[in-house]
Amino acid sequence: ExxxxxxxGGSVQPGGSLTLSCAxxxxxxxxxxxxxxxxxxxxxxxxxxxxxxxxxxxxxxxSVKGRFTISRDSARNTLFLQxxxxxxxxxxxxxxxxxxxxxxxxxxxxxxMVSVSP
Amino acid sequence: DIVMTQSPVSLPVTPGEPASISCRSSQSLLxxxxxxxxxxxxxxxxxxxxxxxxLASNRAxxxxxxxxxSGSGTDFTLMISRAEADDVGxxxxxxxxxxxxxxxxxxxxxxx
Numbered sequence: 001e002x003x004x005x006x007x008x009g010g011s012v013q014p015g016g017s018l019t020l021s022c023a024x025x026x027x028x029x030x031x032x033x034x035x036x037x038x039x040x041x042x043x044x045x046x047x048x049x050x051x052x053x054x055x056x057x058x059x060x061x062x063s064v065k066g067r068f069t070i071s072r073d074s075a076r077n078t079l080f081l082q083x084x085x086x087x088x089x090x091x092x093x094x095x096x097x098x099x100x101x102x103x104x105x106x107x108x109x110x111x112x113m114v115s116v117s118p
Numbered sequence: 119d120i121v122m123t124q125s126p127v128s129l130p131v132t133p134g135e136p137a138s139i140s141c142r143s144s145q146s147l148l149x150x151x152x153x154x155x156x157x158x159x160x161x162x163x164x165x166x167x168x169x170x171x172x173l174a175s176n177r178a179x180x181x182x183x184x185x186x187x188s189g190s191g192t193d194f195t196l197m198i199s200r201a202e203a204d205d206v207g208x209x210x211x212x213x214x215x216x217x218x219x220x221x222x223x224x225x226x227x228x229x230x
Contacts, residue, residue: 044210044221044222045159045221046221047218047220099214102173103172104157104169105157105159110166
């Protein structure tokens with residue numbers, strides 16, 4: 001069964017750090033580019049970051065560039081998002097999802113909530 | 119960045135009746151390969167988004183045929199031929215032509 005399971009969310013103070021994980025099963029990370037997308041509850045979806053198949057090519061939204069780092073561990077079939085210098089505006093549900101060719105975001109995890117407040 | 123604009127923001131639908139959602143992009147989504155890189159997703163309450171339509175008009179696996187997508191360039195439409203109670207939720211369009219991938223603001227569909 002195909003699954004993407006995010007974890008690592010929680011409450012943190014501004015300026016703090018968190019590392020999100022996305023454990024995948026039912027498919028191999030080696031076959032997909034992987035992404036993080038976030039959503040303030042009740043609001044829209046915002047793409048955050050992506051990593052290519054071998055992990056060497058990454059991209060970030062302007063709002064997180066320089067603060068977040070995406071990575072992947074194919075041996076563990078796990079995607080990560082290291083988030084530093086967190087701000088209140090980073091508070092959201094973070095989803096991991098995948099793409100391959102023209103198949104874009106066909107499966108999503110259930111998300112993990114990040115809350116940044118004093 | 120490509121800006122995606124959806125309308126309406128809220129859409130009350132009558133079961134059995136058709137419904138449509140519009141999505142416009144600030145730039146053409148027509149790739150040189152001849153395909154429009156426009157996708158539709160549905161997010162039901164308390165759930166993560168689910169893919170409905172790829173490349174403007176291709177239904178994803180398992181999506182009922184009452185859903186259809188059309189359009190090209192900058193104007194796209196998602197049609198529900200006969201709305202059902204299970205179709206309630208927020209519908210998002212998204213462009214995948216150019217990084218960063220960007221989403222429309224969403225259309226909330228509810229049953230009258």
